[in-house]
Amino acid sequence: MGVRTWIEGWPVYRQLTGTDPLGRGHAARSARTDALEPRTKAADSVARSVCPYCAVGCGQRVFVKDGKVVQIEGDPDSPISRGRLCPKGSASKSLVTSDRRQRTVLYRRPYGTDWEELDLDTAMEMIADRVVKARADTWEDKDDDGRPLNRTLGISSLGGATLDNEENYLIKKLFTAMGAIQIENQARI
Template sequence: MKTWLDAWPVFRQLTGSDPLGRGVAARSKATEQVVSRTATADRVVTSVCPYCAVGCGQRVFVKDEKIVQIEGDPDSPISRGRLCPKGSASKQLVTSPSRVTTVKYRRPYATDWEDLDLDTAMEMIADRVLDARAKGWQEQDAGRRVNRTMGVASLGGATLDNEENYLMKKLYSAMGAIQIENQARI
């Protein structure tokens, strides 16, 4: 006959076959019904942590097109499945209810910021890049043909990997920019 004492986890731990409390002694009806978020995911996407230049590998677990968990990728030669505290909390970067999803913009001479949707902001950026390219365009310099713009420059950050910097170099070169630098470390 079971008593209240048998249901007490500490008693089960001390008198049972699990003195460290890491197995049967720690189990309850509630824990038997718990299913991990990774077990119910529809798919797993590999990614890279966005926080620093190390480039730790991440596994992003997705269910119903929503991120349910982010963990370190054990197949990553860089981090071997480990993440720092910022990388471990990166799920909050995309799922937090306080995440900013609009672009803050203050028009010239305005005193207040306004929210713009991303499509509008991207169109404004594209228009300004093309305008800067056109205004700074040089066809010749001291009689030599150069076909370049001095109105656009790029400085890549350390969180960009070599492949991203390669693509940026191609993009800016195609636009005619010649002032292109980066500090890729991975």
């Protein structure tokens, strides 16, 4: 590369000698900049979603190519976030596509030292049996003065912020119907 080619390729030279003296247009562009394409250009489809991390409900656009998520961005049509996402929301693609994401049910037996894989049906049955037993063992019909309580202190819930508002609402209803009174959510803490 000659000196003249190098100087003409220098943005300051183009700014001073060209039609862009403020360096906000063509003078600031390079061949690399001109070759850039949006990460979403190759997507087959776009799905609208809601960020899973907190109770705000920021809108997201999920770009999909060949059945796989290739990018997640803020939805400019969302009245809540107007296309903006916080750092956790901006990184939500890794929540879906990370190779470190757990995809099987793991169980460690009491006093065990190793995890074992369980099928989902077995795990759900174990959870249901334990919830029913805990409720039956700790159910309180009345207090010492005979006033009705209809509650259990043996079950509590701490919901995660990766659930959306609707899921958290249904969980709250479920635990309240079971008689639990200790119900909280990570997004409120």
